Amino acid sequence: MLSNPDNASAEDAAGTSNGQLPSTEQRDPAYFSYYAMLQHQQNMLQDTVRTSTYRSAILLNGPTCFQDKLVLDVGAGSGILSYFAVQAGARKVYAVEASQMAQKMKKIVDAANLPSDHNMAKNAFLKDKIEIIQAKIEEPDLPIPKVDTIVSEPIGVLLIHERMLESFLYARDKFLKPGGNLFPATGMIHLAPFTDAALWTDTMGKARFWEQNSFYGVDLSALYNDAKDEMFGMPIVGSFDPRTLIASSTPGGYVIDFYTITLSELQDFVIPFVWQSNYTGIIHGIAGWFDLHFAPSPLGLPGTGIDMTTSPLAERTHWQQVRLLLKEPLAVNAGQLIRGWLRCVVNEMRSYNLEAELVVGDCHLSPPNAPEPLTKDYNRRRSKWQLHEQTYNYSYYPQPDATFRPEYNCLYEPEQSLDVTVVVGNDIEQDPSVL
Numbered sequence: 001m002l003s004n005p006d007n008a009s010a011e012d013a014a015g016t017s018n019g020q021l022p023s024t025e026q027r028d029p030a031y032f033s034y035y036a037m038l039q040h041q042q043n044m045l046q047d048t049v050r051t052s053t054y055r056s057a058i059l060l061n062g063p064t065c066f067q068d069k070l071v072l073d074v075g076a077g078s079g080i081l082s083y084f085a086v087q088a089g090a091r092k093v094y095a096v097e098a099s100q101m102a103q104k105m106k107k108i109v110d111a112a113n114l115p116s117d118h119n120m121a122k123n124a125f126l127k128d129k130i131e132i133i134q135a136k137i138e139e140p141d142l143p144i145p146k147v148d149t150i151v152s153e154p155i156g157v158l159l160i161h162e163r164m165l166e167s168f169l170y171a172r173d174k175f176l177k178p179g180g181n182l183f184p185a186t187g188m189i190h191l192a193p194f195t196d197a198a199l200w201t202d203t204m205g206k207a208r209f210w211e212q213n214s215f216y217g218v219d220l221s222a223l224y225n226d227a228k229d230e231m232f233g234m235p236i237v238g239s240f241d242p243r244t245l246i247a248s249s250t251p252g253g254y255v256i257d258f259y260t261i262t263l264s265e266l267q268d269f270v271i272p273f274v275w276q277s278n279y280t281g282i283i284h285g286i287a288g289w290f291d292l293h294f295a296p297s298p299l300g301l302p303g304t305g306i307d308m309t310t311s312p313l314a315e316r317t318h319w320q321q322v323r324l325l326l327k328e329p330l331a332v333n334a335g336q337l338i339r340g341w342l343r344c345v346v347n348e349m350r351s352y353n354l355e356a357e358l359v360v361g362d363c364h365l366s367p368p369n370a371p372e373p374l375t376k377d378y379n380r381r382r383s384k385w386q387l388h389e390q391t392y393n394y395s396y397y398p399q400p401d402a403t404f405r406p407e408y409n410c411l412y413e414p415e416q417s418l419d420v421t422v423v424v425g426n427d428i429e430q431d432p433s434v435l
Contacts, residue, residue, distance in 0.1 A: 022346055022347060022348040027348070027349055027350045028098075028350075031162070031350055032098050032099035032100075033099070033100075035077060035099045035101060036099040036100035036101045036104075038104065041077055041078040041101060043318055044077070044078075044153075044318055045078060045080060047317050047318040048315075049308060049310075049314075049315050049316075049317045050153070050308070050317055050318065050319075051080065053292070053294070053306060053308040054080075054081060054084060054151075054153065054183070054294075055084050056306055057183055057184075057294035057304075057306040058081070058084040058085060058087075058088050058151065058183065059084065059087060059088050060303070060304040060306065061088070061181075061183075061294075061295075061296055061303040061304055062087075062088030062089050063089075064296055064300065064301040064302070064303045065088075065148070065149050065181040065183075065296050065300075065303060066085055066088035066089050066090045066149060067088065067089035067090075068089060068090075068091045069089075069090055069091060069147075069148035069149055070090070070091060070092055070094075070145060070146075070147040070148050070149075071085045071090045071092070071093045071094070071147055071148065071149045071150070071151060072093075072094045072096065072144060072147040072149070072150045072151070072171060072175055072176075073085065073093055073094065073095045073096065073150075073151050073152065074096055074137050074150060074151075074152035074154065074167055074168055074171045075096070075097060075098075075137075075152055075153065075154060075164055075167060075168075076095035076096060076097040076101075076102070076105065076132075077097060077099075077101055077105075077153070078101065078104075078105060079095055079097075079105040079108060079109070079130070079132075081151045081152070081153065082095040082105075082130050082151075083123075083126065083130075084151075085149075085151060086125060086126055086129045086130065087125065090129065090149075091129075092129060092130070092131065093129060093130045093131070094131050094133060094144045094147065095130055095131065095132050095133065096133045096135060096136075096137050096142070096144070096171075097132070097133075097134060098134065098135060098136045102132050102133075102134035103134070105132055106132050108122070108123065108126070109126060109130050109132060111123065112124060112125075112126035112127050112129075112130075113126075113127055113128060131143075136167070137167050137170055137171050137174075138167065138170055144175055145175075146175060146176070146177045147175050147176060147177065147180065148177055148180050148181065149180060149181040149182075149183065150168070150171055150172060150175065150176055150180070150181070150182050150183070151183045152164075152167075152168045152171070152183070152184075154167060154168040155187070155290070155292070155319065156319075156351075157235070157237055157319060157320075157322050157387065157390065158189060158235075158288045158289075158290060158322050158387065159187045159189050159256070159290040160189075160266075160344060160351075160352055160387070161350075161351050161352065161387050161388065161390075162350050162351065163346060163350045163351065163352075165187075165256075165258075165266060166263060166266065168182075168258065169258070169261065169262070169263055169266065170263070172258070172259075178299075179297050179299040179300050180297060180300075181296045181297045181300060182258050182259055182297070183294050184258060184292045184293060184294050185257070185258055185259060185293050185294055185295045185296075185297075186255055186256060186257050186258060186259075186292070186293045186295075187255075187256045187258065187290055187291070187292055187293075188252065188253035188254065188255050188256070188290060188291040188292075188293070189253050189254040189256070189271060189288065189289075189290050190249040190250070190253040190254075190288065190289050190290065190291070190311070191249055191250070191253075191254075191271060191273055191286050191287070191288050191342060192245045192246075192247055192248060192249040192275065192286070192287050192288075193245070193246045193247055193275055193277075193283045193285070193286060193287070193332075193338055193358070194240070194244045194245050194246060194283070194284060194285060194286070194287040194323060195244050195246055195281050195282050195283060195284050195409060195410060195411060196240070196244050196284050196285075196323075196409075197282070197284065197410060199236070199284065199323070199325070199393065200284045200285075200325060200329060203231050203232060203325055204228075204231075206227070206231050207224065207227045207228040207230075207231045207232070208224075209227070210223045210224045210226075210227035211224045228327060229327075232325050232326070232327045232383065232385075233383075233384060233385050233386055233389065234385070234386075234389045234390065234391045235322045235323070235324055235354075235385050235386075235387055235389070235390050235391070236322065236323045236324075236325065236390075236391055236392070236393050237320055237321070237322050237390045237391070237392050237393070238320050238321070238323075238392055238393040238394050238395070238396065239312060239316055239320045239321060239394070239396050240287065240312055240321060240323060240393075240396050241312070241396055241398075241409070242311075242312040242313045243404065243406070243409060244409050244411075245287065245312075246275075246277050246278060246279055246281055246283055246332065246338075246411065247275035247276055247277050247278055247338065248275070248278070249275075250273055250274070250275070253290070253291060254271040259297065259298070266346075267345070267346050268343070268344070268345045268346070269343075269344055270341050270342070270343045270344075270368045271341060271342045271343075271344070272340070272341045273338075273339070273340055273341065273342070274337060274338070274339050275337070275338040275339075276335065276336070276337055276338075277332045277333065277334055277335060277336050277337075277338060278334065278411075278413075279332075279334050279406055279411035279412055279413060279414075280332070280333045280334045280411070280412040280414070281331075281332065281409075281410055281411040281412060282329045282330070282331055282332075282410065283326065283329060283330040283331075283332055283338070283358070283381075284325060284326060284329050285323050285324050285325040285326050286323070286324045286326075286342065286356060286358075287312070287321060287322070287323050287324075288321065288322045288323070288324065289309070289310045289311050289312065289319075289321040289322070290309075290310055290319075291307060291308065291309045291310070291311070292307070292308045292309075293305060293306070293307050293308075294306040294307075294308075322387075322390075323393075324354065324356065324383070324385050325383075326358075326381050326383050327381075327383055328381060330358060330360060330379075330381045331360075332360050334412070334413065334414035335414060336360055336361055337360075337361070338358055338359070338360055339358070339359050339365050340356060340357050340358040340359060340365065341356065341357060341365075341368050342354060342355070342356040343355045343356070343368045344387075347386070347388070349386070349388040350388065351386070351387040351388035352387045352388075353384070353385075353386055353387070354384065354385040354386070354387055355368075355382070355383070355384045355385075356382070356383055356384075357372075357380065357381070357382045358380070358381045359377075359379055359380045359381075360379045361379050363377055363379040363380050366380075366382075
């Protein structure tokens with residue numbers, strides 16, 4: 001992020017001056033090598049929430065979106081979505097995969113294309129149904145016609161990490177017939193404030209290592225502020241106890257409609273939020289997760305909608321959740337409104353730079369493109385993170401506990417019930433009293 005985004009365009013904030021999305025070329029070799037490994041494909045395949053949801057969405061919409069249709073699978077990976085599309089009746093599937101996993105997928109497809117009496121023939125239902133194309137979808141002159149339906153699993157942490165959504169949208173714009181179908185159809189990003197003193201203290205402890213003024217006779221303290229910025233700028237991926245949430249996420253979340261969103265809109269966007277605190281406590285950061293919705297094109301025939309969530313209240317997925325720690329926690333009273341925004345700007349590391357501001361009570365909320373206020377306000381916090389610099393915390397395992405009380409997490413309930421304020425995520429920015 002630029003230090004003074006107030007005078008910067010969206011393109012400048014994203015690290016480019018010509019309106020083009022920042023290149024990801026420097027990250028591509030490592031990225032595609034990772035997804036060429038069977039162990040990583042297996043990790044995704046064994047995510048039963050992910051795999052079974054995609055299968056249900058495809059098979060339940062088979063008669064309208066797949067039967068006798070041309071289908072494109074973007075970033076096909078192991079090919080599982082292509083196989084589901086054939087099970088749903090697809091006439092032909094073009095499976096596009098840039099990594100060497102395409103060669104491994106080819107072994108499955110080649111075995112299906114052998115004569116049925118051959119001792120190596122397997123998966124006869126795939127015979128002559130799948131064409132594997134080892135390439136990036138953005139490469140020119142790919143042998144792909146206009147298709148009826150596009151399937152893809154282009155999702156990363158917080159929905160947007162890895163920037164595969166851009167490839168999904170590129171395929172939509174170049175290869176999808178008018179009125180064609182996208183699976184998934186929409187994504188919804190959810191944010192909520194959380195408390196976790198132990199996690200914050202552990203992170204601060206890592207930074208304080210660099211506060212030492214005599215480490216084997218060397219003063220390291222000149223790097224303390226850099227260490228604090230680095231440690232607190234690393235998003236923490238992993239499941240967490242949903243009982244640490246101080247407020248509920250905005251109903252419906254921040255909606256990204258894959259049928260209508262443009263590449264430029266995905267390049268630099270702001271998620272506004274208004275939360276009402278359910279407790280008196282300390283906000284240590286922002287928790288994030290996402291939902292997916294699968295549905296046929298609104299311009300086509302009706303079908304069956306299917307939903308999937310990565311909420312901390314739901315069954316775990318391989319995406320888990322992400323938490324963004326504040327360098328300085330923020331106190332809040334039960335019933336108070338917490339207002340703010342999270343700005344997401346693409347970077348060259350196949351990810352996003354994130355910046356957020358939170359305010360409590362009557363404190364003025366800065367616009368997302370404004371520099372951080374110079375004067376200190378104890379009811380305001382501004383922080384930055386790099387979504388690709390992830391660290392991991394797998395310490396939480398759900399334990400049934402009938403005697404749990406909020407105060408165990410240093411959250412204190414009000415004596416009287418609160419009136420709940422409901423504000424829809426994508427509409428908050430239309431309310432001038434919020435921003």
